[in-house]
Amino acid sequence: MFFSMSIHHVETLxxxxxxxxxxxxxxxxxxxxxxxxxxxxxxQSISGSENxxxxxxxxxxxxxxxxxxxHRLFAFANRARFFLLVFIAQIITITGLVFFSxxxxxxxxxxxFMFLEVFWL
Numbered sequence: 001m002f003f004s005m006s007i008h009h010v011e012t013l014x015x016x017x018x019x020x021x022x023x024x025x026x027x028x029x030x031x032x033x034x035x036x037x038x039x040x041x042x043x044q045s046i047s048g049s050e051n052x053x054x055x056x057x058x059x060x061x062x063x064x065x066x067x068x069x070x071h072r073l074f075a076f077a078n079r080a081r082f083f084l085l086v087f088i089a090q091i092i093t094i095t096g097l098v099f100f101s102x103x104x105x106x107x108x109x110x111x112x113f114m115f116l117e118v119f120w121l
Contacts, residue, residue, distance in 0.1 A: 039110060046107055059111045066115065090116045 036056075043055040074082060093113045100106045 039114075042110065043107065046102065046104065055107070055111075059114045063115055086116050 040052050040056075043052040044050065047055070090113065093109050093116065096109045097106055097113070100109060
């Protein structure tokens, strides 16, 4: 039944819109790379080691698990209240990073900030 319906859809290629989307993707990728570079320099200065991959693997693995169960977080509180709480938590975390920037507390606050950043996607 579904395949017997005839729907005609014609797409046209608008090159300047494709270029704009590609340029915006480039800027987003460059900003994420810059954030990763700054975070890796931060983790390297705290740990004193060149091997900072574990500082990214642990939080992003936990973030992946959180994303798989994020529907439960949204069911717990409505979306507007949840994003307001995330925004307030980010402000508090950034304030904590100002005071605990060069310590292990700063590492945990940076991890927590990485968790909170995911919910804006």
